[in-house]
Structure formats: structure tokens, C-alpha cells
Amino acid sequence: MGAVMLLSALAEAGGPPQELWLLDKAPLSSEAYAAAAPEHILNTRARAMGLTAATLDGFARFAASQLGGAETETASAFLPRRLYARFLSEGLERALSALKAQGWAVRRRREEALGARREAGVWTIDTDRGRLRADRLVLAIGPHRFDRFPFAVSPWALSGAAAKASRILIIGAGLTAADAAVRLVALGHQGALILASPGPGLPLAQSHEPQPPALIAPPQPTQSPSALLGGVRRSLAAAAAAGADWRAGMDALRAQTPSLWAALPAAARRRLLQSNRLLAWSRHRHRLPPQTAETLAALQAAGRLSFLRDRVTATIEGGVVFAGAGPAIFDLVVDARGFDISFARNALVKRLIATGAARACPTGFGLAPDARLQVGEDVYAMGAILSGALLETTAAPEIRDQAGRIAVCLIQDAFTRASCLPRR
Ligand SMILES: Cc1cc2nc3c(=O)[nH]c(=O)nc-3n(C[C@H](O)[C@H](O)[C@H](O)COP(=O)(O)OP(=O)(O)OC[C@H]3O[C@@H](n4cnc5c(N)ncnc54)[C@H](O)[C@@H]3O)c2cc1C
The missing domain is CATH 3.50.50.60 (FAD/NAD(P)-binding domain)
Incomplete structure (x- = not known):
């Protein structure tokens, strides 16, 4: 692109x-x-x-x-x-x-x-x-x-045969995982989909209706990740109090993100990128298209889609090894970890x-x-x-x-x- x-x-x-x-x-x-x-x-x-x-x-x-x-x-x-x-x-x-x-x-x-x-x-x-x-x-x-985990299939090459698997684990819970889930449903999957990620869960949804842009007072640059996070929360809360949709608030902060990020020391940025703390930001920032969010919500309501907060450390024939829960068996494993x-x-x-x-x-x-x-x-x-x-x-x-x-x-x-x- x-x-x-x-x-x-x-x-x-x-x-x-x-x-x-x-x-x-x-x-x-x-x-x-x-x-x-x-x-x-x-x-x-x-x-x-x-x-x-x-x-x-x-x-x-x-x-x-x-x-x-x-x-x-x-x-x-x-x-x-x-x-x-x-x-x-x-x-x-x-x-x-x-x-x-x-x-x-x-x-x-x-x-x-x-x-x-x-x-x-x-x-x-x-x-x-x-x-x-x-x-x-x-x-x-x-x-x-990422190099694909052995025994796992690509989210971009799912077939009707793959969709026949009954209990499917999707490794990841971001946009790629959401795509894999809706693809499997479109291919006729009728069973259970389990998404696993160490982060807080699927991205939040875009709104169907366009939101008016938010006026936001961006936080001051700081060298402290906690102070930055507090500043971001206060800026978003102030925008919401003035009537802005939270998504419009997030979008309004987008232009300031590189300079706020660059103000943090490199070591702090490295720790954030290595940890799961940024996944919460990412979940609010990189949102699901409404159509996808609706499909996934319907699956959840029907008890067919669940989320497991755990990290997959390895794949084995017929399953995976979770960092917390240990080995587990699935009919199919999709590697949707992204980048x-x-x-x-x-x-x-x-x-x-x-x-x-x-x-x-x-x-x-x-x-x-x-x-x-x-x-x-x-x-x-x-x-x-x-x-x-x-x-x-x-x-x-x-x-x-x-x-x-x-x-x-x-x-x-x-x-x-x-x-x-x-x-x-
Ligand atoms: C599931 C998913 C959904 C997304 N949806 C959106 C969306 O709705 N809106 C949005 O704005 N963004 C979206 N994105 C983000 C998406 O990554 C970007 O929109 C865009 O594709 C990034 O553009 P790019 O040029 O940086 O990379 P790419 O589009 O990936 O292009 C990189 C190109 O470089 C080539 N290449 C790489 N290495 C080499 C090499 N060594 N030698 C020769 N060629 C090489 C690749 O073949 C590729 O063609 C989405 C991403 C994912 C995974």
C-alpha cells in the first residue's frame, strides 16, 4: 500500500x-x-x-x-x-x-x-x-x-475442510483473529471458536454512524509511561464530558501519538512494546468494522465464541501449549498472531x-x-x-x-x- x-x-x-x-x-x-x-x-x-x-x-x-x-x-x-x-x-x-x-x-x-x-x-x-x-x-x-507455528494453519488460507473442524483455537485476538473467525463462519463452521491472547480480548467496535470529530486537549509530553497513560485518560474523559464519542476522542489523539510516544525514554518504550500493556491501547485504537463486531457478538451470544486470556508458547500435533493452562487439544489451530x-x-x-x-x-x-x-x-x-x-x-x-x-x-x-x- x-x-x-x-x-x-x-x-x-x-x-x-x-x-x-x-x-x-x-x-x-x-x-x-x-x-x-x-x-x-x-x-x-x-x-x-x-x-x-x-x-x-x-x-x-x-x-x-x-x-x-x-x-x-x-x-x-x-x-x-x-x-x-x-x-x-x-x-x-x-x-x-x-x-x-x-x-x-x-x-x-x-x-x-x-x-x-x-x-x-x-x-x-x-x-x-x-x-x-x-x-x-x-x-x-x-x-x-511471525513465522507460522508448526501444525497451525494460516488465517488467509482457510478452506471449507478447515471449517468442518469442531473445536477451533485461533491464536491471537486482534484484527487478524477476527478475520479468521468471520471467515470460518462464512465457510460454514458450526462448532466452537476459542480465541487466545495474553491481552484484554478482541478489539472494540467502530460505530455504524459517523461521529463528529472530538476537540481534545492532548496530554503534556512526559518521560513517565504511567503519567502519560493518566494524561491520556484525563484528555479522553474531558472530551467525553464535552459530549464526544470515545472513538472520536481516540482518533483526535492520533496526530499527537508519535510525539507523545517519542518523549518517553527508549527503554520505557521497549518495555511497553515487549509487554502486554499496549494491547489495551491497541484494542481501543485499531477497532473492528461494525459488521465484523456484530458477527462476533452474535457468536458470543450463542455460546460459540469464547476468549481465553493466555499465551500460546508452542504448538503440538493436535493442540497447543499455553503458558498458564499447559497443553490443550483442539481439532484445528489457526495462527492469527499478526506481525x-x-x-x-x-x-x-x-x-x-x-x-x-x-x-x-x-x-x-x-x-x-x-x-x-x-x-x-x-x-x-x-x-x-x-x-x-x-x-x-x-x-x-x-x-x-x-x-x-x-x-x-x-x-x-x-x-x-x-x-x-x-x-x-
Ligand atoms: C487483517 C488486517 C486488516 C487491516 N485493515 C486495515 C484497514 O482497514 N485500514 C487500514 O488503514 N489499515 C489496515 N491494516 C493495516 C495494513 O497493514 C496497512 O493498511 C497496509 O497494508 C500497510 O501498508 P504497507 O505498505 O506498510 O505494507 P504492505 O501493504 O504489507 O506492503 C508491503 C509490501 O512490501 C513487500 N515486501 C516486503 N519485504 C520485501 C522485500 N524484502 N523485498 C521485496 N518486497 C518486499 C510485500 O510483498 C508487500 O507487497 C490491516 C492489517 C491487517 C493485518
């Missing part, structure tokens, strides 16, 4: 033409979109999902044209992620055509970047199929998925840090950006890889903002120095 937003911003800006390599190891879309089934719904209203700041309503317009409704209706709707995947793919083609029409040389490769090093001001990128050189590098690699935002096992990121080409975040989670979103000389980054530094950095609005800022920097760079074209 971030790459499409960056290319769209570059096409819109109309800067000096350059040579551009687009590397992607898989189709240009995360599993959240590429592997979405019809019942997988965006958890953001369509109006917030445009590709650039100038075309914020782009997805709402696209959806109205595809679905035949009025744009005002689609703008406030929670729409299928499959539709967004189509929007992204059309947006990519449009951005590439526009760049080519402006004289850019665009090359697209289905390759995985395995490492990159910088020598004498030039990047050499090693891929699974070869090597290329470039002046500047942008890391838009999205989140790093590893430490990137500790990401080959590309590890090599960038090891060679000094990119700065590790002092939290130990991802990379450390400067004000231009550079994480090293002539290397920019966006998205989940900046979680340790920014916390709020994985959803469309933040990634769109980052893509726009990086596009400006790339154009400034092109104006201020001669371009050494990437080449094989």
Missing part, C-alpha cells in the same frame, strides 16, 4: 523524471488486502482511504463507481477489503502510467530484496534474482509476519543494521527515522518498521502522510544533485 501511495504522490508532484525500480516479492498488496475474502471489511470508513492528501476521497469515488451507490453513502461506509485491493491495483497502474508519461523510466520486478549496502554514495541491492544499483532507497516493506514489529528476524533489516547502512531504533523495534523519514544516508522508510519510533504508523492515513513527505524529499534530492541512474 505504501509504495502505491508514494508512486501516486510522485506522479502528482510532477518532479524531474528519474529512473525507478519497483521491487516486490509478492503482488503489491499485503495479505490484509490481497488475501481478503468477501467478509473481510476495512476498519476505516472509505473516505479516509484515498492514496494522496489531494485525493482523500479517491477510494469513496472509486467505490461509488464500482458499487453504483451515491458517493456520500460510500464515503462513510465500511467496505470490503477486496474492493480496496482493486483500488490499490488500479492506483498503481495509474501512477506508473502517469510517471512514464512524465518521462520516468520505471522498471517493475517480482523480486525480494535480501540486503542492501552503500558504497561511495551508491546503493547495491541484492535480491533473490540478482543485484541492482540505486542512488536512493525507500523501504516500504510493511510489517514482518512482529521488532523486525528482529527480517533478513533485509538485519543486514541494513549490521552494515551500518540504517539506524536501529534504540527501542530494538525497527529503524530510527530523522525528520525527513531517513533511517540512514539516502534511505527512507515508512510504515510498521517505524513502530518503535512513532507507534502510530501502520494504517492508511499515517502511511499516506509518510509517502507524501518522502515524495517531497525525493524530488528535493533530485533537484539538488545529479542523478546516478540505477542499473543492473
Whole structure:
């Protein structure tokens, strides 16, 4: 998604033409979109999902044209992620055509970047199929998925056969786990679904009706996590007392989150990211689309969905081992843990840090950006890889903002120095 937003911003800006390599190891879309089934719904209203700041309503317009409704209706709707995947793919083609029409040389490769090093001001990128050189590098690699537990199935590859299992354990209780649950129901599952997580439970729900934006007095930056949490609670309570919906209050705090987060010492941020304390924030912040929340609530009311507050430490044939409850048997185990935002096992990121080409975040989670979103000389980054530094950095609005800022920097760079074209 971030790459499409960056290319769209570059096409819109109309800067000096350059040579551009687009590397992607898989189709240009995360599993959240590429592997979405019809019942997988965006958890953001369509109006917030445009590709650039100038075309914020782009997805709402696209959806109205595809679905035949009025744009005002689609703008406030929670729409299928499959539709967004189509929007992204059309947006990519449009951005590439526009760049080519402006004289850019665009090359697209289905390759995985395995490492990159910088020598004498030039990047050499090693891929699974070869090597290329470039002046500047942008890391838009999205989140790093955990290696799947043995004996567990992927939440993105559930089949009718899987849905026949009677007692299914879903490891995780976030958006991916919710998607797995609604998928199994759509595939005809009739039995019991057990979600397990060390956190407080499923995300809370978005409201069907759009809420007016909240006016919020953000808390003061502090070095103390407890003081910050107290300040956040007081800010939200004051907004609620003034009549704001709690969700609007959370959303109003979103823009302040990176600076409040950055004010905490790196060691405190690391402890928070390693602990389960952030899961409570995440549950309020990354909410379920209303349709999904309703399906899950109906399952709970029917006694078919339950939540177990425990951590799965290992999987075994026919079951799992819980940290608290010990071994347990299930008919099927789905690994829906989501992402590893430490990137500790990401080959590309590890090599960038090891060679000094990119700065590790002092939290130990991802990379450390400067004000231009550079994480090293002539290397920019966006998205989940900046979680340790920014916390709020994985959803469309933040990634769109980052893509726009990086596009400006790339154009400034092109104006201020001669371009050494990437080449094989
Ligand atoms: C279940 C689920 C639901 C979600 N719903 C929403 C939602 O409703 N709204 C929202 O705003 N966000 C949502 N998100 C967050 C989602 O992650 C972001 O919207 C978005 O996909 C992140 O964009 P990105 O560009 O950072 O990463 P991605 O979209 O994942 O793109 C990264 C790309 O980089 C490629 N790549 C990675 N490493 C390499 C490498 N070494 N070499 C070459 N290519 C590489 C990948 O193949 C991928 O195509 C959801 C996430 C999940 C898991």
C-alpha cells in the first residue's frame, strides 16, 4: 500500500523524471488486502482511504463507481477489503502510467530484496534474482509476519475442510483473529471458536454512524509511561464530558501519538512494546468494522465464541501449549498472531543494521527515522518498521502522510544533485 501511495504522490508532484525500480516479492498488496475474502471489511470508513492528501476521497469515488451507490453513502461506509485491493491495483497502474508519461523510466520486478549496502554514495541491492544499483532507497516493506507455528494453519488460507473442524483455537485476538473467525463462519463452521491472547480480548467496535470529530486537549509530553497513560485518560474523559464519542476522542489523539510516544525514554518504550500493556491501547485504537463486531457478538451470544486470556508458547500435533493452562487439544489451530514489529528476524533489516547502512531504533523495534523519514544516508522508510519510533504508523492515513513527505524529499534530492541512474 505504501509504495502505491508514494508512486501516486510522485506522479502528482510532477518532479524531474528519474529512473525507478519497483521491487516486490509478492503482488503489491499485503495479505490484509490481497488475501481478503468477501467478509473481510476495512476498519476505516472509505473516505479516509484515498492514496494522496489531494485525493482523500479517491477510494469513496472509486467505490461509488464500482458499487453504483451515491458517493456520500460510500464515503462513510465500511467496505470490503477486496474492493480496496482493486483500488490499490488500479492506483498503481495509474501512477506508473502517469510517471512514464512524465518521462520516468520505471522498471517493475517480482523480486525480494535480501540486503542492501552503500558504497561511495551508491546503493547495491541484492535480491533473490540478482543485484541492482540505486542512488536512493525507500523501504516500504510493511510489517514482518511471525513465522507460522508448526501444525497451525494460516488465517488467509482457510478452506471449507478447515471449517468442518469442531473445536477451533485461533491464536491471537486482534484484527487478524477476527478475520479468521468471520471467515470460518462464512465457510460454514458450526462448532466452537476459542480465541487466545495474553491481552484484554478482541478489539472494540467502530460505530455504524459517523461521529463528529472530538476537540481534545492532548496530554503534556512526559518521560513517565504511567503519567502519560493518566494524561491520556484525563484528555479522553474531558472530551467525553464535552459530549464526544470515545472513538472520536481516540482518533483526535492520533496526530499527537508519535510525539507523545517519542518523549518517553527508549527503554520505557521497549518495555511497553515487549509487554502486554499496549494491547489495551491497541484494542481501543485499531477497532473492528461494525459488521465484523456484530458477527462476533452474535457468536458470543450463542455460546460459540469464547476468549481465553493466555499465551500460546508452542504448538503440538493436535493442540497447543499455553503458558498458564499447559497443553490443550483442539481439532484445528489457526495462527492469527499478526506481525512482529521488532523486525528482529527480517533478513533485509538485519543486514541494513549490521552494515551500518540504517539506524536501529534504540527501542530494538525497527529503524530510527530523522525528520525527513531517513533511517540512514539516502534511505527512507515508512510504515510498521517505524513502530518503535512513532507507534502510530501502520494504517492508511499515517502511511499516506509518510509517502507524501518522502515524495517531497525525493524530488528535493533530485533537484539538488545529479542523478546516478540505477542499473543492473
Ligand atoms: C487483517 C488486517 C486488516 C487491516 N485493515 C486495515 C484497514 O482497514 N485500514 C487500514 O488503514 N489499515 C489496515 N491494516 C493495516 C495494513 O497493514 C496497512 O493498511 C497496509 O497494508 C500497510 O501498508 P504497507 O505498505 O506498510 O505494507 P504492505 O501493504 O504489507 O506492503 C508491503 C509490501 O512490501 C513487500 N515486501 C516486503 N519485504 C520485501 C522485500 N524484502 N523485498 C521485496 N518486497 C518486499 C510485500 O510483498 C508487500 O507487497 C490491516 C492489517 C491487517 C493485518
